[in-house]
Amino acid sequence: MFAPCLLLILFIATLNADESLRCDFTNGSFCGWSNDPQATEDNIWSESLRCDFTNGSFCGWSNDPQATEDNIWSASQYNFIKTSLYNVIEPARLLSPMYDRALEETGCFSLRFTMSVDQNLKFPTLRIYQRPEYIDLEKFIQYNEEAKKKYLLFEIKANLDKFFFNAVPSLGKFDDNFQIIIEGNSASYYAYLAIDNVAILQGTDCASAVSSARFPPSPPAYNVEEFYVHTTTAAPTS
Numbered sequence: 496m497f498a499p500c501l502l503l504i505l506f507i508a509t510l511n512a513d514e515s516l517r518c519d520f521t522n523g524s525f526c527g528w529s530n531d532p533q534a535t536e537d538n539i540w541s542e543s544l545r546c547d548f549t550n551g552s553f554c555g556w557s558n559d560p561q562a563t564e565d566n567i568w569s570a571s572q573y574n575f576i577k578t579s580l581y582n583v584i585e586p587a588r589l590l591s592p593m594y595d596r597a598l599e600e601t602g603c604f605s606l607r608f609t610m611s612v613d614q615n616l617k618f619p620t621l622r623i624y625q626r627p628e629y630i631d632l633e634k635f636i637q638y639n640e641e642a643k644k645k646y647l648l649f650e651i652k653a654n655l656d657k658f659f660f661n662a663v664p665s666l667g668k669f670d671d672n673f674q675i676i677i678e679g680n681s682a683s684y685y686a687y688l689a690i691d692n693v694a695i696l697q698g699t700d701c702a703s704a705v706s707s708a709r710f711p712p713s714p715p716a717y718n719v720e721e722f723y724v725h726t727t728t729a730a731p732t733s
Contacts (some may be wrong), residue, residue, distance in 0.1 A: 504630040516594075527592035528631040528693075533636065554646040586622075586680035588636070591626060593672050594695060603701035604648055604675055609659045612681075618720055619686035623649040623662070624676040627669035633674075648675075652709060652721040657687070661708035663701060664725040 518526035610619050626635050626648045635643075649663035666673070675695075679688045696704055713722045 518693050529590050531588035542709035586678040589677045596672050599666045599668050601698040603661045603663050603706045605694045605696050606690050607659050609655050609657050610688040611657045612654050614687040617682040618652045618654050619681045620652040622678040625667050627671040629671050641692050648725045650723040653719040661713040663704045680683045
């Protein structure tokens with residue numbers, strides 16, 4: 496029998512999406528992303544009570560009436576969706592729309608992320624896959640980890656103490672339309688993961704994203720157990 500675990504995954508929005516290949520999850524919009532259709536109430540993504548502080552609104556919150564200009568809060572834009580997992584076996588999956596195969600040629604997937612867990616607990620894991628359309632979603636989900644490695648774009652198992660880092664894995668070349676699958680998993684009673692500003696980038700935009708990225712330390716660095724970023728373009732042989 497598995498002990499209950501709680502995984503909170505927050506999508507924190509800081510930029511306004513201006514094209515279909517980007518999403519900052521503002522105003523409750525998933526931008527075509529969706530929950531795994533096989534998900535249960537224990538591992539779905541849903542909106543949290545939140546305030547995005549847009550247009551100067553504080554949503555009923557207010558500064559201390561005794562505050563001065565030197566110690567007041569100003570409105571920024573942060574909102575999120577979350578999932579709570581109570582099953583260490585099944586991760587929470589967020590599925591992108593289906594993207595055109597032409598984006599594979601010089602494309603990459605960009606995001607910012609963080610993760611943390613209480614001291615002495617097992618680290619959470621964040622994985623990102625690229626599923627070709629010729630593989631049925633239900634079949635793909637049933638693959639074991641070894642089989643899924645062919646489609647793995649990014650993986651990290653770590654405790655980053657809520658410091659944000661970047662990942663900019665190259666897209667694989669499968670010569671087919673594709674879907675991005677984000678998986679969050681916790682092997683502990685409580686873990687926290689967050690990502691923001693997911694995007695499919697192209698060409699020089701990928702190079703710019705890499706050059707400006709803040710990457711997490713690689714193993715055996717303290718608090719990072721596993722780390723992988725896909726940087727090749729060769730398609731799997733099977």
